[in-house]
Amino acid sequence: MISAYTGTQVRAAEEPLLAAGLGDALMQRAARGLANAVVHELKDSGTRLSGARVVVLAGKGNNGGDGLYAAAFLASRGMRTTAVLTGDAAHPAGLAAFERAGGRVHRLTEAALPGLAAEAAAADVVIDAVLGTGAKGGLRGSAADLIQAITDAHLHGFVVACDLPSGVDADTGEAAAPVLPADLTVTFGGAKSGLLADPGADYAGRVLVVPIGIEEHLPEPALRRLEGPDLARLLPQPARRAQKYSRGVLGVVAGSEDYPGAAVLACRGALAAGVGMVRYLGPPSVADLVRQSCPEVVCSTGTVAESRVQAWLVGSGMGPHDHEQLTRARDAIASDLPVVADAGALPALPAILAPHVVLTPHAGELASLFHRLGRGENRESVEAATLGAVRHAADRTGATVLLKGATTLVAAPWGATYSQADGTPWLATAGSGDVLAGVIGALLAQAGSDVGRFRQLGVEPDGRWAAIAALGAALHGQAGRAASEAVSGGPITAGRVADALPETWGKVSMLSNYGAWKRNSHSQPLR
Ligand SMILES: NC(=O)C1=CN([C@@H]2O[C@H](COP(=O)(O)OP(=O)(O)OC[C@H]3O[C@@H](n4cnc5c(N)ncnc54)[C@H](OP(=O)(O)O)[C@@H]3O)[C@@H](O)[C@H]2O)[C@@H](O)CC1
Ligand SMILES: [K+]
Structure with a gap:
């Protein structure tokens, strides 16, 4: 079962750890998970890590902080990293770590926008860390213009969203245009319900949940997704003397x-x-x-x-x-x-x-x-x-x-x-x-x-x-x-769907040995 939570639920689960002074540790775990995911994606796409071009779009809140710390990790592995600061400020410690690691920093201005959009479009990876669970409404002003310009461009590389694609509501999945569609969303502590509901799911791409230590504080999930073992356990089976x-x-x-x-x-x-x-x-x-x-x-x-x-x-x-x-x-x-x-x-x-x-x-x-x-x-x-x-x-x-x-x-x-x-x-x-x-x-x-x-x-x-x-x-x-x-991924008719049901049922039933299914839905991609 995949459990998903509202942004408010996740933030509430963070509270006890923040009160215990573990805020920076949580962010480091989140950023490390994000950086690792980027490395995996680059390796999967056959891109050399050393010299790979990474552009992080960093907002002024903690989401931007995650992105900057992650980019600092990537810079320390020899990648060419650029941060575009989309707000009037940036997460101070994240920015300092990024600069220490040798990353280049640009502040987003109207004049610089076309050049920065072109640099992002040409990058091997774009990390969208403009807005996270603290967003109020969609992107505004020059950040919106930048995202629109990147969305309109022909992208060379892939897009990784930090926690959620900026502009998608973490709770509901409602999307306020423009939103940069991600190939992968790396989300922290628990999947956000807005990533598992349309239209948010359209923009999220694959979703990877990175545990950051708040999991035991999470309440009943806002949204659930049944997976193989759940389906197997729910499937009715005929009694011997049925x-x-x-x-x-x-x-x-x-x-x-x-x-x-x-x-x-x-x-x-x-x-x-x-x-x-x-x-x-x-x-x-x-x-x-x-x-x-x-x-x-x-x-x-x-x-x-x-x-x-x-x-x-x-x-x-x-x-x-x-x-x-x-x-x-x-x-x-x-x-x-x-x-x-x-x-x-x-x-x-x-x-x-x-x-x-x-x-x-x-x-x-x-x-x-x-x-x-x-x-x-x-x-x-x-x-x-x-x-x-x-x-x-x-x-x-x-x-x-x-x-x-x-x-x-x-x-x-x-x-x-x-x-x-x-x-x-x-x-x-x-x-x-x-x-x-x-x-x-x-x-x-x-x-x-x-x-x-x-x-x-x-x-x-x-x-x-x-x-x-x-x-x-x-x-x-x-x-x-x-x-x-x-039919090799080709079109189907409704009758074909009915014909495929018994075998699908049989395959799902084979997962009824629940203990044998070791998948940890908090650390594996959702799809
Ligand atoms: N808590 C933790 O320890 C951990 C948190 N984590 C990470 O933190 C993220 C949440 O961070 P967050 O609360 O700082 O909010 P975030 O989403 O970065 O943006 C809010 C900022 O942007 C602004 N802003 C708001 N709406 C706007 C808009 N429409 N357009 C433009 N600006 C807008 C708003 O400023 P304001 O408008 O209020 O002045 C505020 O400064 C979360 O998603 C996860 O990635 C992880 O590291 C795990 C540990
Ligand atoms: K984001």
């Missing part, structure tokens, strides 16, 4: 005359994700197509009340005029069974729901949901602040909310938030969301009632729905990636 009903039956209310394929893909996703049985309810013509494509599915035109299932999937491929299907969707929500509510069901739901209802909107659908709740949002505003949006939606509706995207976020109402980024951009394809709904529905049917198992894993009963949804997002993402890798 039968199809005990394994879990999923009722599917999906598809319409206009979008019959969505029902097929939702059923395929569910079947490939280990459910004991799928019951389909819907229009006869759609049921015929489902039967032909998935003979394993039991189809009927009956009501929700007549169907014995452990969970429901409602909404994929349904429109506002599919009255019979929408009635079934509402009945499923009222049934008190776990439900994954997708696409067409979202506008038809009551305003107040419960955590066992998992909503799976994309950004546009979430904006529409906010409109109905009287909050003015559009797709762009949701995409600009995904973490805030998903948290607000969960807390306001009482439902578990999964916001689909390059980084998929899942929020439990008044509870945990998960961030999964297991997929590939090729997953942005028609029907992909139907398969995801099928996977989550299948997991709800299999694992929803297993409260004890989640407790053992430290997940409270009301929080298990979000953990199941995050597990579904991870499986779906990994299956998408596997499907694309099977």
